[in-house]
Amino acid sequence: MKVPTPRPSGRAADALRDVRITRHYTKHAEGSVLIECGNTKIICTASVLEKVPEFLRDRGRGWLTAEYGMLPRATHTRSDREAARGKQTGRTQEIQRLVGRALRAVFDLEKLGPRTLHIDCDVIQADGGTRCASITGAFIAAHDAVGRLLADGRLADTPIIDHVAAVSVGIHDATPVLDLDYAEDSRCDTDMNVVMTSTGRFVEVQGTAEVRHHEADRGAKEGAATMSGDPGHPLSRIVLASNNPGKLREFSALNALGIDLVPQHALRVSEAPEPHPTFVENALQKARHAARVTGLPALADDSGLCVFALGGAPGVYSARYAQLAGGEKSDAANNARLLDVLRAHADRRAYYYCVLVLVRHVDDPEPLIADGRWHGDILTNARGGHGFGYDPLFYVPALQASAAELEPEVKKAHSHRALALARLIDRLKDPW
Incomplete structure (x- = not known):
């Protein structure tokens, strides 16, 4: 030999x-x-x-x-x-x-x-x-x-x-x-x-x-x-468990930590179902699904509108609130249903809620979780032409405007997603 x-x-x-x-x-x-x-x-x-x-x-x-x-x-x-x-x-x-x-x-x-x-x-x-x-x-x-x-x-x-x-x-x-x-x-x-x-x-x-x-x-x-730059580093590259280009732009702040964020569609990841009754469970399911398909760390969010008088509804069902009552799945239909069910309530307090879940791998036993709340009131009539979802009805007293009246950069700086992301970034600066 x-x-x-x-x-x-x-x-x-x-x-x-x-x-x-x-x-x-x-x-x-x-x-x-x-x-x-x-x-x-x-x-x-x-x-x-x-x-x-x-x-x-x-x-x-x-x-x-x-x-x-x-x-x-x-x-x-x-x-x-x-x-x-x-x-x-x-x-x-x-x-x-x-x-x-x-x-x-x-x-x-x-x-x-x-x-x-x-x-x-x-x-x-x-x-x-x-x-x-x-x-x-x-x-x-x-x-x-x-x-x-x-x-x-x-x-x-x-x-x-x-x-x-x-x-x-x-x-x-x-x-x-x-x-x-x-x-x-x-x-x-x-x-x-x-x-x-x-x-x-x-x-x-x-x-x-x-x-x-x-x-x-x-x-x-x-x-x-x-x-290729030590891709084995657990957080050098993360797949975003979303196909929403707006979310990718909002989460671009992670680039400052040396993290490249890739939307899941670029890696041929399908949308994960969201069957759970809580935001954090749905976000965790989406993150684990993306991590399972790609082998990469994954970041997912789940968010919605919570109204005090309705016991937190529409909550995790915010995107299909009208559909659950037999209506169509659209922003206009959701807003119309919300106004209808709130007609008998004087308490108009509400908040947008967002939870972010980051997993290092599909079986990560200690996912990193950060959340944010954006408080406001539900208007009786829609105002503003920006934004989406319930933004025309969501009034922010601190800014004296509805979310749909805010310029995109102003909303980006104050929103529930921005608050959650800021907390996530702070936690990522420490060993995990």
Whole structure:
């Protein structure tokens, strides 16, 4: 039996090279990263262009494209600049197309709007694995560029639906190894580049078995997971158990904690039933359902209107209050029924209630729970054109307006959901 030869670098077979990522590396680009994988060093920038290619004009969607290049002395010997030769090599074209495909696989280009994210990957020093490092660095740069767009108000919702990273695997001296450097890559029996998402889905696999076949799933999954920013961290990425874009915007405050929130529809999670008589039970069921399907931590909420004179009704049945009495399921019908049943009551006090439930995994025995109440009174006539649900009837004395008369940003700052979210964020700052 042949004894595996130690790797030239002395690393274990399943060990990555040291990875260092410096964000905001350049001054002008919306997103920029210096990624160092061992001795491979690449500057990745993401530029936002308020235009799209001709083939996307007037279609209301964006585009993401990439360019790749190497400095003349990025390797042991100097190479002429491709611009000086007037033509890109086939290798350069193939790599930049790969980078573009990898990132487009985790972007919702409809949400990007009619603009282009232009990625540039410039290799300043090469020691193997430049295309994989380019993909990983490019995604981080693109992520930061999107963060700039969100902060500037140019995007209302993130177009990022998953994280992506890449790593190489191969067979060197009869040993399956992870993250090949140049010394291994130049004389390995087999080498493959694996592009994966943080949810464990393959985006692309490129491989060449020059001497020996490579067995499936020998280190690539773990390597790509590590490169994608420690997705094993329990709260680096959370699925929101809702398809409501308004909730996703309201919960975007979690981004400040380094948490990426992904709506459940982006991960093909169906709506969970809400059969329970309490808000917290329904929220917990939705959170566990999303965690079960995705394998990710999950955040869910349940909310409704509670009226004192009605013993807390409509409560968990707020969205289908009229339907329970044989009416239609609509905001107008719900409001009409509420006014009807309150006609005989002088006590108009009420509150909106929201409970948030966060689970680290489907069987989490200690879910994190935070709630909020927004107190007000029920009007006798609807007022205002903003909002939804019972907002036209919900009068807030402190603001001297109905919830439907408030500007969206004012409502967002005072609502029951905002109060619950603030409490959740405070609790997340402590160990859990």
